[in-house]
Every structure is written in C-alpha cells, then in structure tokens.
Amino acid sequence: xxxxxxxxxxxxxxxxxxxxxxxxxxxxxxxxxxxxxxxxxxxxxxxxxxxxxxxxxxxxxxxxxxxxxxxxxxxxxxxxxxxxxxxxxxxxxxxxxxxxxxxxxxxxxxxxxxxxxxxxxxxxxxxxxxxxxxxxxxxxxxxxxxxxxxxxxxxxxxxxxxxxxxxxxxxxxxxxxxxxxxxxxxxxxxxxxxxxxxxxxxxxxxxxxxxxxxxxxxxxxxxxxxxxxxxxxxxxxxxxxxxxxxxxxxxxxxxxxxxxxxxxxxxxxxxxxxxxxxxxxxxxxxxxxxxxxxxxxxxxxxxx
Amino acid sequence: xxxxxxxxxxxxxxxxxxxxxxxxxxxxxxxxxxxxxxxxxxxxxxxxxxxxxxxxxxxxxxxxxxxxxxxxxxxxxxxxxxxxxxxxxxxxxxxxxxxxxxxxxxxxxxxxxxxxxxxxxxxxxxxxxxxxxxxxxxxxxxxxxxxxxxxxxxxxxxxxxxxxxxxxxxxxxxxxxxxxxxxxxxxxxxxxxxxxxxxxxxxxxxxxxxxxxxxxxxxxxxxxxxxxxxxxxxxxxxxxxxxxxxxxxxxxxxxxxxxxxxxxxxxxxxxxxxxxxxxxxxxxxxxxxxxxxxxxxxxxxxxxxxxxxxxxxxxxxxxxxxxxxxxxxxxxxxxxxxxxxxxxxxxxxxxxxxxxxxxxxxxxxxxxxxxxxxxxxxxxxxxxxxxxxxxxxxxxxxxxxxxxxxxxxxxxxxxxxxxxxxxxxxxxxxxxxxxxxxxxxxxxxxxxxxxxxxxxxxxxxxxxxxxxxxxxxxxxxxxxxxxxxxxxxxxxxxxxxxxxxxxxxxxxxxxxxxxxxxxxxxxxxxxxxxxxxxx
Numbered sequence: 001x002x003x004x005x006x007x008x009x010x011x012x013x014x015x016x017x018x019x020x021x022x023x024x025x026x027x028x029x030x031x032x033x034x035x036x037x038x039x040x041x042x043x044x045x046x047x048x049x050x051x052x053x054x055x056x057x058x059x060x061x062x063x064x065x066x067x068x069x070x071x072x073x074x075x076x077x078x079x080x081x082x083x084x085x086x087x088x089x090x091x092x093x094x095x096x097x098x099x100x101x102x103x104x105x106x107x108x109x110x111x112x113x114x115x116x117x118x119x120x121x122x123x124x125x126x127x128x129x130x131x132x133x134x135x136x137x138x139x140x141x142x143x144x145x146x147x148x149x150x151x152x153x154x155x156x157x158x159x160x161x162x163x164x165x166x167x168x169x170x171x172x173x174x175x176x177x178x179x180x181x182x183x184x185x186x187x188x189x190x191x192x193x194x195x196x197x198x199x200x201x202x203x204x205x206x207x208x209x210x211x212x213x214x215x216x217x218x219x220x221x222x223x224x225x226x227x228x229x230x231x232x233x234x235x236x237x238x239x240x241x242x243x244x245x246x247x248x249x250x251x252x253x254x255x256x257x258x259x260x261x262x263x264x265x266x267x268x269x270x271x272x273x274x275x276x277x278x279x280x281x282x283x284x285x286x287x288x289x290x291x292x293x294x295x296x297x298x299x300x301x302x303x304x
Numbered sequence: 305x306x307x308x309x310x311x312x313x314x315x316x317x318x319x320x321x322x323x324x325x326x327x328x329x330x331x332x333x334x335x336x337x338x339x340x341x342x343x344x345x346x347x348x349x350x351x352x353x354x355x356x357x358x359x360x361x362x363x364x365x366x367x368x369x370x371x372x373x374x375x376x377x378x379x380x381x382x383x384x385x386x387x388x389x390x391x392x393x394x395x396x397x398x399x400x401x402x403x404x405x406x407x408x409x410x411x412x413x414x415x416x417x418x419x420x421x422x423x424x425x426x427x428x429x430x431x432x433x434x435x436x437x438x439x440x441x442x443x444x445x446x447x448x449x450x451x452x453x454x455x456x457x458x459x460x461x462x463x464x465x466x467x468x469x470x471x472x473x474x475x476x477x478x479x480x481x482x483x484x485x486x487x488x489x490x491x492x493x494x495x496x497x498x499x500x501x502x503x504x505x506x507x508x509x510x511x512x513x514x515x516x517x518x519x520x521x522x523x524x525x526x527x528x529x530x531x532x533x534x535x536x537x538x539x540x541x542x543x544x545x546x547x548x549x550x551x552x553x554x555x556x557x558x559x560x561x562x563x564x565x566x567x568x569x570x571x572x573x574x575x576x577x578x579x580x581x582x583x584x585x586x587x588x589x590x591x592x593x594x595x596x597x598x599x600x601x602x603x604x605x606x607x608x609x610x611x612x613x614x615x616x617x618x619x620x621x622x623x624x625x626x627x628x629x630x631x632x633x634x635x636x637x638x639x640x641x642x643x644x645x646x647x648x649x650x651x652x653x654x655x656x657x658x659x660x661x662x663x664x665x666x667x668x669x670x671x672x673x674x675x676x677x678x679x680x681x682x683x684x685x686x687x688x689x690x691x692x693x694x695x696x697x698x699x700x701x702x703x704x705x706x707x708x709x710x711x712x713x714x715x716x717x718x719x720x721x722x723x724x725x726x727x728x729x730x731x732x733x734x735x736x737x738x739x740x741x742x743x744x745x746x747x748x749x750x751x752x753x754x755x756x757x758x759x760x761x762x763x764x765x766x767x768x769x770x771x772x773x774x775x776x777x778x779x780x781x782x783x784x785x786x787x788x789x790x791x792x793x794x795x796x797x798x799x800x801x802x803x804x805x806x807x808x809x810x811x812x813x814x815x816x817x818x819x820x821x822x823x824x825x826x827x828x829x830x831x832x833x834x835x836x837x838x839x
Contacts, residue, residue, distance in 0.1 A: 144758025155546025
C-alpha cells in the first residue's frame with residue numbers, strides 16, 4: 001500500500017498529484033546527488049590541482065548498493081502508480097453513465113434519456129462513467145483539471161470515470177492527434193449542483209429544426225469545417241455557394257457542376273459522392289430530417 | 305647561394321589520400337574503406353540534422369503566439385511529422401553507429417576493416433535511397449505526410465497525404481540499419497585482434513555491438529508493419545482499420561515492438577561515447593567496466609519488453625498496463641548504474657575540462673533529467689495525466705537531444721583530431737557548449753510545466769494563458785540554434801585551419817590512438833599493442 005495515496009485519498013487529481021510529487025521528490029534527490037558529486041569531482045580533481053590520476057580500487061559492494069537501492073525505489077514508485085491506477089479504473093456502482101462520441105473534430109455527449117449535448121454537463125454529487133466511442137480516427141479524451149485521459153479508439157469501447165467535486169467549467173481537449181483541427185477539438189466540462197443538473201437533464205429539448213439554420217449547422221457539426229464568411233477551412237466555404245461552379249471528383253473522375261438544390265442535398269446525404277477539387281474526403285454522414293434539409297437549402301440559397 | 309633543393313614533405317593525410325590516387329567525390333561514394341564510409345555517413349546524418357533543426361525552429365516560431373502565426377495548421381502538422389521522421393530515421397538512428405561506429409569500431413578492436421566492406425558501402429547507398437524517398441514525400445506533388453512520425457492508423461490509412469511514400473522511405477532506411485548491424489556483429493565476433501577477449505573490448509565498441517543486435521532483431525518488425533500500412537492504404541486489406549474489421553491497437557503494438565527498442569538503438573551507442581570520453585579526460589580507467597558492459601546488454605535485452613508503455617491510455621487491458629509499467633521501472637536500473645559508474649570515474653582523476661568533456665558531463669545531467677522524468681511517465685496513475693502532452697515532448701528531447709545529441713557532439717570533438725588530423729580550438733567550442741546548454745534548458749524545461757498544465761502535444765493552437773512559457777521555449781530555441789551555428793563554424797574552420805593533430809592528443813587508451821591522425825587506409829602501420837589491462 002502506498003501511504004501517500006491513502007492519506008490524501010479523494011479524487012483522481014489528488015491521487016495523480018500525490019504520486020507525481022512522490023516520484024518527483026526521489027528524482028530531485030538523485031539528480032541533486034549526481035550533479036553535486038559531478039561538479040565537485042571536476043573542481044576538486046582538476047588537472048592543475050590534481051596532476052596525477054589515482055586508480056581507485058573497484059568495490060563490488062558499491063556496485064551492488066547502487067543497483068539494489070534504486071531497484072527498491074523503482075518498485076516503490078511502480079507500486080504508487082499501480083495503486084492509484086487501480087483506483088482510477090474501479091468504477092463505483094452508483095456512477096452515472098454518459099456516452100462520449102468523438103469525430104473529426106467535435107465532441108458529442110449522449111445521456112441515458114437520449115439527450116445530446118456539445119458540452120459535458122454533470123452533477124457534482126455523483127461519480128461519472130464515460131463510455132468512449134469514435135466514428136472515424138483515434139482521438140483522446142482529456143480533462144487536465146481531473147487528470148483523466150483515455151484514447152477514443154474506433155471499433156472499441158474504452159471507459160473512464162471520475163468524481164466531480166468542484167463546481168465550475170473545465171477544459172476538455174483532444175489529446176491524440178487526429179488531423180488538421182486537432183488543437184481545436186475542445187469542449188467544456190460543466191460541473192453543477194445536483195439539483196440544477198437534474199433540471200437541465202429533465203428539460204424538454206425542442207426539435208433541432210426549431211434552432212434555425214445556424215443552430216442546425218452548429219449542432220450537426222457542419223461549421224467545424226465549413227465557414228460562412230469565406231475564410232479557409234478544411235471544407236469549402238458555404239458563403240456564396242448557391243450557383244457556384246465547382247470542379248468535383250466523382251469516383252475519381254473530375255467534372256464541373258453548378259451548385260443547386262439537388263447538388264446540396266446529395267452533398268449532405270452522400271458526402272463522398274462528389275468531392276470538391278482541392279479538398280479531402282473526410283466529411284461524415286450526418287442524419288438530417290427532411291425539415292432540417294429544407295431549412296438549410298433555404299439558408300444557403302440566400303448566403304451571399 | 306648553395307641552396308640545397310629541399311622537397312617539403314607532403315603533410316600526412318592518411319586515409320584521406322585514396323590508395324589508388326583517385327580524388328574527388330567518386331573516391332568517397334564508391335569507397336569500401338570503413339573510415340571513408342563513416343565520414344560519408346557523418347556528413348549525411350549531420351545534413352539531415354540541420355534540416356530537422358530548421359523544421360523544429362519554424363515550429364517553435366509558429367508556437368510563439370496562439371492562433372496562426374507563420375503557417376497554416378496543415379503545414380504545422382506536416383512540419384512535426386517531417387521533423388520526427390527526419391530526426392529519427394535519418395539522423396538519430398544512424399547518427400552514432402553508422403558514422404562514428406563505422407569509423408572507430410574496427411580501429412578499437414585492431415582490425416583493418418569491417419567484416420563485409422562492400423555490404424557496408426551498400427548500406428550507405430540504401431540509406432541515400434531511403435533519404436531520397438523521404439525528400440520525395442516532402443516535395444513531390446500532393447501534400448507532405450501529416451500523421452506524426454508514428455503513422456497511427458486509422459488516420460494514416462485515411463489521410464490523402466504522401467504517407468505511402470514516407471512509410472516506404474522508413475522501410476528502406478530500416479534495411480540500411482540492418483546491414484550495418486549485421487556487419488558490426490560479425491566484425492566484433494571474428495576480427496578482434498589477438499589477445500582481445502570479450503572483457504578487453506572498449507566500451508564504445510561494446511555499446512555498438514549491443515545495439516547491432518537490436519538493429520538486426522527489431523528492425524524487420526517495423527519493416528513488415530510499415531509494409532502492411534502501405535497494403536492497407538493501397539489494397540484495403542483490413543488489418544488495422546476497424547471499418548474493415550481491423551484493429552488499430554494491433555498496429556500500435558507492432559509499431560512499438562520496434563520503435564521502443566529503437567530508442568535504445570539511439571541511446572546505447574551514445575552511452576558508449578560517454579564511457580570513452582569520461583575516462584580519457586579523467587586520465588584513468590573507467591570505473592566499473594564490467595558493470596557498464598552488463599548494463600548495456602541488460603538495456604538492450606530488457607528494452608524489448610517495455611513497448612507497451614507507449615500505450616498506457618490506448619485501451620489496452622489493465623493487466624498489460626501494469627506489467628509494462630513494472631518492466632519499465634526495471635529497465636531504468638541499468639541506466640542508473642551507468643550514470644553512477646561515470647560519476648565514480650571522475651573521483652580522484654586528473655580532470656582536463658575539455659570541450660568534449662563538457663558535452664559529456666552535460667549528457668549525464670540532461671540524460672538524468674530525461675531518465676528521471678521517464679519514471680513519472682512510467683507510473684500508471686501519473687501517466688494518465690502526462691501522456692500525449694508537452695511533458696512527454698520535453699522528456700524525450702532531454703533523452704534524445706540532451707542525451708544522444710550532446711553525446712554526438714562530445715564524440716565529434718573527442719575524435720575530430722583522429723578523423724581529420726586537425727585539432728579543434730578549445731575556446732569557441734566551449735562558447736558553443738555554453739550557448740547550447742543554456743538554450744537547451746530554456747527551450748525544453750518550460751515544456752515540462754506546459755505538459756503538467758495540460759498542454760497536449762501536436763497542437764497547432766493553444767490557450768492564451770500558456771503563452772509566456774511558449775515564448776520562453778521559442779527564445780531558448782534561438783539560443784540553442786546559435787550554439788549549433790558556432791559549433792558548426794568552429795568545426796568547419798578547424799577542418800582546414802586547425803593545428804595538425806598528434807597521434808594521441810588526449811593521452812587516451814583505446815587502440816585508435818596508437819595509429820597516426822588521420823589513420824592510414826590499412827588502419828595500422830605497425831601492429832597495435834594491447835595493454836595488459838582492461839580499458
């Protein structure tokens with residue numbers, strides 16, 4: 001048992017920090033000994049002061065000592081890390097489960113009642129278990145404030161848990177490189193009092209179509225890659241898209257198209273069917289209702 | 305005037321005069337002399353080091369402020385990928401074995417050449433082929449690769465950048481590494497001079513020998529893995545991509561089964577250099593010769609068993625995680641043993657604080673920081689927080705640059721007189737050391753703090769509150785670069801104008817110091833004498 005961890009107990013942050021300080025302390029001690037001896041020997045036995053080197057008889061005991069003592073310390077450090085890790089992997093039975101869905105370059109959090117949110121909203125009075133899913137490449141779910149991280153790997157379900165304790169808003173980041181907008185793949189962790197959370201959780205969320213075109217695009221993640229103001233992004237800008245002449249590749253064959261309603265609908269339903277020249281086939285399929293599609297088409301027609 | 309006609313004796317140029325009188329580039333690129341091949345490799349790896357440094361400086365400049373500064377996100381992603389690929393496959397893996405190893409391994413064991421001189425030349429040509437492929441991946445149409453040097457699937461299978469070409473380059477470079485390793489193993493086994501038993505072999509040669517086994521046994525695994533990535537991209541094989549029923553973690557295992565031992569390919573030869581330089585400038589034998597030999601072999605062996613510590617947050621089973629964590633702590637012990645023996649060697653020595661020794665002592669300091677911060681990464685609970693952050697970036701730069709990089713400079717300054725027949729002036733080399741040591745720490749120390757504060761690596765943009773530490777790191781990169789320029793200028797100048805070097809300017813013990821500087825083509829004019837003591 002590692003006493004440090006036991007005394008401090010508590011959340012993952014304390015656990016990680018205590019182990020960190022334990023290892024850092026030993027490290028500083030060793031670095032100090034090595035550096036001081038090295039500098040002192042170089043000074044004390046410099047050629048001008050000590051012109052003739054003396055051969056020193058080797059001591060087996062010395063070799064054994066500086067092999068065994070570090071080995072024991074290594075085992076202690078391993079044990080500290082292992083104890084903490086076991087705690088971090090043992091999910092309490094009363095944890096609330098939230099599914100994390102990662103895609104280039106957006107996080108979506110899905111709750112038990114089907115509620116979806118771009119931020120991770122949690123109550124401060126319950127442990128939270130996160131099930132990690134990716135729809136495309138490997139991402140990394142990372143909350144520095146809680147010292148938790150796990151890769152989000154397509155094709156498998158990884159998990160994490162943590163005990164929210166401090167109310168407030170914290171950064172969620174992608175820690176595993178996932179392409180052009182990796183460093184922008186962020187979200188907020190919002191820890192709120194249990195009562196407030198339950199109100200948020202139970203609140204009726206209206207239909208997405210009620211959000212308007214901008215709201216739909218925000219929610220579906222379109223704006224991660226498509227700008228509305230003509231600026232450069234991983235996808236073509238939507239500004240002035242209506243009637244624009246684009247060169248697209250369909251199954252590797254290039255041809256020109258005029259952007260009209262049929263093209264826009266197809267580009268959303270089957271993103272990889274016609275890929276605009278100079279851009280990559282990375283757009284995911286987002287299920288939009290007919291109502292939402294109609295709103296988007298109307299909006300894009302007017303976006304000059 | 306009764307002048308006697310005196311023909312001034314031409315200055316001794318040793319192997320630098322080709323035996324058949326050929327001159328120019330052809331006498332180098334087709335030479336089978338291990339010394340010439342070593343020099344060829346040295347120029348090649350240093351050229352790519354310069355390219356890698358330039359890429360690194362530009363990345364640092366981009367990160368001096370949040371948001372776009374001098375390049376786009378795509379360019380930044382290509383930059384860190386190429387920086388990694390170049391520094392690892394084109395610089396640091398061949399840096400010591402293929403250049404200084406090639407030059408000094410045969411000399412240290414009293415041999416005339418390596419066992420397979422033509423294979424040796426072939427390995428350089430294979431290296432050049434791989435380097436050309438890597439350059440093509442950068443510049444030939446399309447987009448340069450943007451996957452990071454680790455080529456993680458499924459991203460590397462899906463991106464439309466020149467990943468196939470870059471992967472092919474790494475594949476080809478692997479063969480060059482295998483050929484070099486094979487050659488050195490055979491040479492050490494069959495060509496040691498009479499009377500040189502295993503425990504009389506100099507420690508640098510021991511390091512190169514232990515490394516050679518890793519090169520031969522581990523490299524084929526990465527070759528196969530990289531080939532499978534190309535097949536996955538071209539033929540949609542479905543080994544790694546979950547959409548086709550593959551497993552991304554399988555790739556990571558295969559990748560690190562090579563790439564972790566590769567870390568020891570990078571560091572063991574560097575440790576070999578330190579084990580030569582410290583006793584030479586202490587005027588005595590190394591302390592704990594056998595302990596250092598066994599620790600080299602121990603590291604080379606145990607290094608195969610710890611690859612999983614690169615995957616602590618990958619979703620690998622919890623059992624695998626603690627086993628790999630345990631083994632990681634065990635492999636730290638032999639490195640510590642080496643450090644203690646080096647420091648003990650200084651005790652009661654007669655220490656000549658040369659530029660070479662300054663680099664070697666800096667190696668001990670910086671490598672210790674790199675190694676000790678590695679313990680933080682190795683502890684499971686803490687790894688969760690620091691994994692994939694700047695903490696790790698700082699850690700491996702302390703090991704690879706502060707360690708191997710500084711050892712390369714220590715070795716260059718130590719052996720420069722032997723390789724070129726010229727001495728390096730001391731003062732400018734010490735100025736270069738000071739700039740590099742200061743710049744290095746100003747560059748990489750803040751990265752530990754950044755990582756601990758939660759700054760993930762491979763980030764084009766970052767939170768504004770982290771800017772002060774980024775500015776500090778960028779300024780450090782300029783100081784470090786200034787040191788590199790001073791060192792390069794000093795060495796290039798010494799190449800032409802340095803004082804002629806005696807056979808043994810440092811009073812060192814190895815057999816390479818018993819032959820003139822530079823050595824003749826056949827290495828020794830008279831049989832070297834093996835002292836009756838171990839190195």
